[in-house]
Structures are given as C-alpha cells and as structure tokens.
Amino acid sequence: MKVYFAGSIKGGRGDAALYHRIIEYIKKTDPVLTEHVGNLNLQENNTPEGIYDQDTAWLKEADVLIAECSNPSLGVGYELAFGEKLGKPCHIFYDKSRTVLSAMLSGDPYFILHPYEREEEIYPAVDKILESLRGEN
C-alpha cells in the first residue's frame, strides 16, 4: 500500500519527531511517498509550484492518506480535501488531550477519525488500516 503521510510543515514543526516515528513504523511494511515530512532537518529546496505538483501527484498515486492533525496546518487541511475529492481513504489521527479538531474535518462524514490519548495507540490503528486495505485488494 502506498501511503501519503500528511503532517504540518510551514504550520509548525513541533510534532516532526512524532511524524518521523509514525513514518518509520509504516515503512517497516509499506512505502511512504512523503517520507520528507518526518525529516527533522527538513530543507525544502523546491519552489512552491514544484512542491505542489509533486504532492498532488503523490496524492493521486497513493492508496491511502494518513494525516497527523494535532498541529494546525493549512497544507494538511488542503491535502485532506484533495484526497477526499480523489476518493482516497483518509485517516485522521490527533491527540485529543491537546487538540480540538477543526469541525471541517471532524464534521465531514467522509473522514475516518482516530483520536488518541497516548502515542502507543497510533501504531496498532495504523496496522489495522493497512491490513484492511490489503484485504480489499
């Protein structure tokens, strides 16, 4: 399963280490198209137009979108709407002890929400998502 992992870049890198751990976990079994989102020393050398073209191409290529939404991000909100438009399965994780999710995401019946209290809950949920997609194919 090709995974598009979405996390905040310009909106703030406070959760970059968390993104890194989730991406490394997924990569044990499946490729992550957006591996750079977990790079703790991320330097974006591409133009905004180049980044946009690359990311939308990856969204089209992906089998599933997994977003970590504890940190607000314009780009992640855009990517989720774009994934919805393409009909890709979209899974949203957020730490409910520190985040009240935007109603544009939590109120949209298309999205599959995974509120968690402890990071450890993320990994078995990711396993289930990938297993269930493999079962469909």
Place this chain on the structure above:
Amino acid sequence: MKVYFAGSIKGGRGDAALYHRIIEYIKKTDPVLTEHVGNLNLQENNTPEGIYDQDTAWLKEADVLIAECSNPSLGVGYELAFGEKLGKPCHIFYDKSRTVLSAMLSGDPYFILHPYEREEEIYPAVDKILESLRGEN
C-alpha cells in the same frame, strides 16, 4: 457579492480581531456569510456535523472566498480546497513578515495570493476584488 470569509477558529484565535476588522469592512458594501469568524467571543454551540453542513452550504452559496491565512488552520486549508473544487474565486491574504505560506496554497496556480506587510494594504485589495466581481456580473 456574497463573501465567504475564512479564518482560523480551532487553529488559534490570535488573529480574531483582524478577522473582525476585515469582515466589518466588507460588510459596508457586501454580505459576509461567515460573520461569526470575526466574533471575539465566539461560542460554537452547533455539532461538528452541523458546522460542516452549514459551512459547505455557505461555500456553495458564496460568490467569492476571501481567506486570511497568517495563522495556520486545518479548516481554512480544507475550505480553500473545497472552494477550488467548486470553481469559486479564492483570494488568500497573509502577513508576509510573520508567515511563510504553505506550498499547497502558494504553489497552487488556482489561488490568488495577496501577501501584505501592513494591514492597511488589505482594504483596497478587498475593494478591487469586489469591484472586479461586480464588473463581471
């Protein structure tokens, strides 16, 4: 012209007073469907599903989307992608002295960007947007 004004709610209310001033300015000539975004004491009593249904109905009804994007926001990113999908004109304002805009917005050729240095630059730009839309009708 019916205006959908987009600003951060759950992503942080640090710019709520700015949203309020922009909304009050637009309202001198045109209706703002999302006037509550500038409410400094905003209490959302609706369910997430109710908010989502109302906001997407307003996006469909609007003639133009005007977003203030200096503060990151999942909801505003989602709304911009939704407005693009509907083919609505989408204008993005941001304070370039404090914000590096997400490449998913700045790299998307559909969006019309209005980086500004001083708030005073916003108002004549809003006038031009509304005048040019009136000219088309």
